[in-house]
Amino acid sequence: MITGKNYIGCTLSAKGNKTYKTINPLTNTENETDFVVANAEEINSAVSLAKAAYISYNKKTGLEKAAFLNAIADEILALDTLLIETYCSESGLPQGRAEGERGRTIGQLRAFANLVAEGSWVNATIDTAIPDRKPTPKPDLRKMLVPLGPVVVFGASNFPLAFSTAGGDTAAALAAGCPVIVKSHPMHAGTGELVSSAVIKAAIKTGMPDGVFSNLNSSGNKVGEALVQHPQVKAVGFTGSIKGGRALLDLAAKREEPIPVFAEMGSINPVIMLPKAIKNRSTELAKTYAQSITVGSGQFCTNPGLLLGIRGADFSDFIQKLSEEIVKIEPTCMLHPNIIQAYEKNKQTAINQKGLVVAVDFESEIGVNYARQTLVTVKGETFLQNTKLHHEVFGPFSMVVECENEEQLYTIISNLEGQLTGTIIADDNEILNYAPVVAALQMRVGRIIFNGVPTGVEVCPSMQHGGPYPASTDSRFTAVGIHSIKRWVRPFSFQDWPNHLLPNELKNENPLNISRSVNTILTKKAV
Numbered sequence: 001m002i003t004g005k006n007y008i009g010c011t012l013s014a015k016g017n018k019t020y021k022t023i024n025p026l027t028n029t030e031n032e033t034d035f036v037v038a039n040a041e042e043i044n045s046a047v048s049l050a051k052a053a054y055i056s057y058n059k060k061t062g063l064e065k066a067a068f069l070n071a072i073a074d075e076i077l078a079l080d081t082l083l084i085e086t087y088c089s090e091s092g093l094p095q096g097r098a099e100g101e102r103g104r105t106i107g108q109l110r111a112f113a114n115l116v117a118e119g120s121w122v123n124a125t126i127d128t129a130i131p132d133r134k135p136t137p138k139p140d141l142r143k144m145l146v147p148l149g150p151v152v153v154f155g156a157s158n159f160p161l162a163f164s165t166a167g168g169d170t171a172a173a174l175a176a177g178c179p180v181i182v183k184s185h186p187m188h189a190g191t192g193e194l195v196s197s198a199v200i201k202a203a204i205k206t207g208m209p210d211g212v213f214s215n216l217n218s219s220g221n222k223v224g225e226a227l228v229q230h231p232q233v234k235a236v237g238f239t240g241s242i243k244g245g246r247a248l249l250d251l252a253a254k255r256e257e258p259i260p261v262f263a264e265m266g267s268i269n270p271v272i273m274l275p276k277a278i279k280n281r282s283t284e285l286a287k288t289y290a291q292s293i294t295v296g297s298g299q300f301c302t303n304p305g306l307l308l309g310i311r312g313a314d315f316s317d318f319i320q321k322l323s324e325e326i327v328k329i330e331p332t333c334m335l336h337p338n339i340i341q342a343y344e345k346n347k348q349t350a351i352n353q354k355g356l357v358v359a360v361d362f363e364s365e366i367g368v369n370y371a372r373q374t375l376v377t378v379k380g381e382t383f384l385q386n387t388k389l390h391h392e393v394f395g396p397f398s399m400v401v402e403c404e405n406e407e408q409l410y411t412i413i414s415n416l417e418g419q420l421t422g423t424i425i426a427d428d429n430e431i432l433n434y435a436p437v438v439a440a441l442q443m444r445v446g447r448i449i450f451n452g453v454p455t456g457v458e459v460c461p462s463m464q465h466g467g468p469y470p471a472s473t474d475s476r477f478t479a480v481g482i483h484s485i486k487r488w489v490r491p492f493s494f495q496d497w498p499n500h501l502l503p504n505e506l507k508n509e510n511p512l513n514i515s516r517s518v519n520t521i522l523t524k525k526a527v
């Protein structure tokens with residue numbers, strides 16, 4: 001049952017006097033439950049509990065944390081159809097997508113469980129003492145990664161499960177040993193509450209401390225701002241707009257003790273389409289890209305919002321084919337009336353810019369909150385001069401830039417803001433002739449896709465989901481895959497400690513049998 005209350009640790013609480021409802025975008029009607037926005041007292045209680053929980057949670061073994069994470073996955077599955085129906089009624093997304101995203105969420109939780117159960121992720125590094133070193137003795141130093149403390153995770157509008165309540169950020173933080181306070185996304189508060197109930201059940205079943213997880217309702221910026229400014233919060237995870245992420249980053253930087261904000265924000269994901277490939281494969285590429293631009297109503301952070309090629313008959317032919325293909329696709333519902341309004345507004349702002357030509361705009365009748373896919377074209381020179389054209393239009397929108405020549409293509413890529421991904425479409429060894437363009441692209445993005453589409457983010461250790469600002473606030477980290485755990489930890493050294501007082505990860509006998517660097521050699525052997 002969905003109560004509309006906040007989870008302050010294990011306790012349901014509704015002390016505030018502000019409420020809101022979620023909206024079913026398909027019917028454009030409000031869903032039933034009144035969600036009570038967390039008040040100042042509840043925010044404080046959640047953070048105080050998290051601080052207290054940190055002291056014991058941080059000492060849990062990898063196996064204990066793994067049991068907790070696996071239990072969360074089990075409890076999410078046990079929510080069964082209620083979760084799927086709630087997800088669909090709050091997002092307008094189809095059942096298949098809901099089930100797929102649940103699978104991804106479960107997969108992420110179990111991947112982190114395996115990581116911490118095995119244990120080597122802490123990067124244990126041991127350099128033994130050399131007491132008779134001249135002129136000074138060398139001390140015994142042992143380093144490993146330790147959790148930062150309570151972290152705040154902002155639920156993402158476009159991933160109600162995989163990047164919200166028990167999504168990637170939360171799973172990674174819990175795996176690291178950090179209690180989590182979720183700032184629930186107001187568009188899918190019911191889904192958030194159900195998933196929170198699963199986390200709380202799992203915490204109780206596996207003996208985790210009260211406060212290891214809280215879920216706070218919010219509509220308006222107050223709850224998020226208070227959490228980011230709270231002195232006991234040690235880091236923040238966010239997925240959403242550049243405006244929102246930047247506001248939180250600035251707020252965190254102004255604190256007496258600044259803290260890291262790991263925000264994954266907007267991206268237009270440039271796709272470079274080289275001439276030979278366009279000449280030889282325009283029909284296939286047009287079909288593929290029509291799908292990629294419109295999938296999920298364009299509400300993916302890796303949506304291809306910018307296609308770049310060299311002007312000429314072949315590229316014009318591709319644009320024509322892409323225009324024809326993209327309108328063959330039935331429009332779909334966006335996540336929320338506010339998202340579709342933002343889409344229409346941002347699209348219109350782009351279209352109003354001088355020199356922009358609408359190649360195609362879906363014109364037939366569509367349902368309420370459905371998005372019309374749109375393709376626009378612009379000359380390279382105009383794109384270079386007008387940086388307003390470089391901004392994300394979140395939705396099924398893409399801009400095709402017709403470059404004069406390779407040099408202009410290089411200049412455009414070099415002048416782009418940071419991006420999550422870049423894509424190169426090339427035939428045979430064509431790419432070898434464009435080395436400077438490829439090098440420029442690598443400077444601007446976190447991942448380059450070769451002859452594919454940027455949509456569809458595989459969850460695996462080698463995935464890099466994050467790029468130079470403003471794609472993310474810290475390009476050294478990924479928001480997807482097990483390495484995202486590194487956002488929630490810091491390195492810590494023990495110098496000259498007696499063996500029996502060291503954590504198990506650093507003891508001579510290596511009781512956890514983990515891989516460690518011992519005097520620069522990677523080994524599982526005892527010291």
Ligand code: NAP
Nearest residue numbers: 157218219220221224225240241244247265266301342394
């Ligand atoms: P958003 O506006 O960035 O908000 C995300 C969350 O951050 C919300 O829960 C909001 O809390 C909070 N927030 C935003 N600004 C804040 C501030 N100044 N201070 C404190 N909290 C703040 O994103 P959204 O609501 O999910 O979607 C809106 C737009 O974001 C979309 O139209 C799209 O342009 C963009 N977006 C991009 C991506 C991407 O991956 N590129 C993903 C999702 C969304 P409250 O709602 O409680 O105020």
